[in-house]
Amino acid sequence: MGRTSKDKRDIFYRLAKEQGWRARSAFKLLQAEETFHLLGGLTRAVDLCAAPGSWSQVLAKRMYEPLPPEERDKVKIIAVDLQGMAPIEGVTQLRADISKESTAEAIIKFFGGEKAQIVVSDGAPDSTGMHDFDAYVQGELLLSALSISTFILETGGSFVSKIYRADRTSRLYTQLKRFFKDVCVFKPSASRNSSIEAFVVARQFCLPEGHKPCNLITEWHDHPESWVCRKKENPPVVHVPFVAYKGDLDSDRTYDLGEDYVYKEPVQQPLTAAYQDILKKTSQINIKYEGIRVMHDEELFEEWFKAGVDQNSSHDAN
Numbered sequence: 001m002g003r004t005s006k007d008k009r010d011i012f013y014r015l016a017k018e019q020g021w022r023a024r025s026a027f028k029l030l031q032a033e034e035t036f037h038l039l040g041g042l043t044r045a046v047d048l049c050a051a052p053g054s055w056s057q058v059l060a061k062r063m064y065e066p067l068p069p070e071e072r073d074k075v076k077i078i079a080v081d082l083q084g085m086a087p088i089e090g091v092t093q094l095r096a097d098i099s100k101e102s103t104a105e106a107i108i109k110f111f112g113g114e115k116a117q118i119v120v121s122d123g124a125p126d127s128t129g130m131h132d133f134d135a136y137v138q139g140e141l142l143l144s145a146l147s148i149s150t151f152i153l154e155t156g157g158s159f160v161s162k163i164y165r166a167d168r169t170s171r172l173y174t175q176l177k178r179f180f181k182d183v184c185v186f187k188p189s190a191s192r193n194s195s196i197e198a199f200v201v202a203r204q205f206c207l208p209e210g211h212k213p214c215n216l217i218t219e220w221h222d223h224p225e226s227w228v229c230r231k232k233e234n235p236p237v238v239h240v241p242f243v244a245y246k247g248d249l250d251s252d253r254t255y256d257l258g259e260d261y262v263y264k265e266p267v268q269q270p271l272t273a274a275y276q277d278i279l280k281k282t283s284q285i286n287i288k289y290e291g292i293r294v295m296h297d298e299e300l301f302e303e304w305f306k307a308g309v310d311q312n313s314s315h316d317a318n
């Protein structure tokens with residue numbers, strides 16, 4: 001397979017390179033913007049899970065670049081990710097974990113007493129290939145993004161987040177409905193039909209009376225009955241409208257490149273990739289997949305890994 005094969009198979013990947021976007025994901029936010037008109041006239045935005053930065057590019061293009069240079073300093077856009085990101089004019093970067101309270105505090109500090117008008121989050125874990133597990137972790141990222149929004153979003157503000165449609169999706173909708181008057185699910189044509197990925201577009205943020213901003217994940221796990229479903233056997237049914245973007249281009253189709261086609265390199269190579277470290281480590285050992293152990297503590301992982309290497313034997317990760 002030549003290097004142009006991905007250009008044929010993925011029209012949005014190709015267009016991203018041609019139009020200067022760092023990732024094809026840019027089209028997902030652009031299509032949401034075309035459908036819901038979320039960004040016009042805004043000056044304060046948070047981009048969570050932002051690397052390599054194509055959504056931040058869209059925010060800068062719509063919120064920062066249209067202003068005359070002397071007015072641009074009133075625009076505040078902050079991009080947060082575990083990974084480093086090449087700079088984007090008009091966007092401040094924070095390298096941090098969105099599930100940590102200190103990250104919410106740093107974002108609040110960035111806005112210096114003001115609140116954001118929109119929070120967007122394209123958060124996704126590195127895929128394990130186990131759909132249920134990936135969807136679970138993605139749901140936690142969505143809840144983290146929502147938690148941060150409860151601290152920083154102004155009344156009437158909007159929230160856009162990736163969501164994997166899986167078992168507990170309807171519970172996630174229930175949470176979103178607690179905080180937003182208008183919630184719908186959006187499927188851009190830049191997102192493949194075959195993918196469980198979709199986006200929630202939630203508008204008109206309003207903190208419920210008596211709700212103090214908090215980490216919703218903790219609340220979810222500690223007191224699920226108080227806010228998810230009162231009766232386990234009879235969970236609430238939540239109806240959420242579904243909106244699909246109907247464009248001319250189909251992300252599941254292969255397009256001919258034509259004879260004059262000139263290959264273009266990606267706009268920005270990732271500065272760091274989360275999986276690089278793991279690849280380096282796993283290249284030295286044999287892992288027999290009998291189960292997955294989730295390590296929350298890096299030191300523990302190091303210890304466990306070192307023990308495996310020292311024994312110089314194959315390793316059961318169970």
Ligand SMILES: C[S@@+](CC[C@H](N)C(=O)[O-])C[C@H]1O[C@@H](n2cnc3c(N)ncnc32)[C@H](O)[C@@H]1O
Pocket residue numbers: 022023025026048049050051052053054055056080081082083096097098099122123124125126141274
């Ligand atoms: C699909 S990519 C985002 C693409 C980005 N919206 C763009 O347009 O370029 C998902 C990102 O989520 C980030 N991520 C995953 N878990 C995170 C966490 N706990 N805190 C911060 N970022 C996280 C990953 O590092 C990755 O860069």
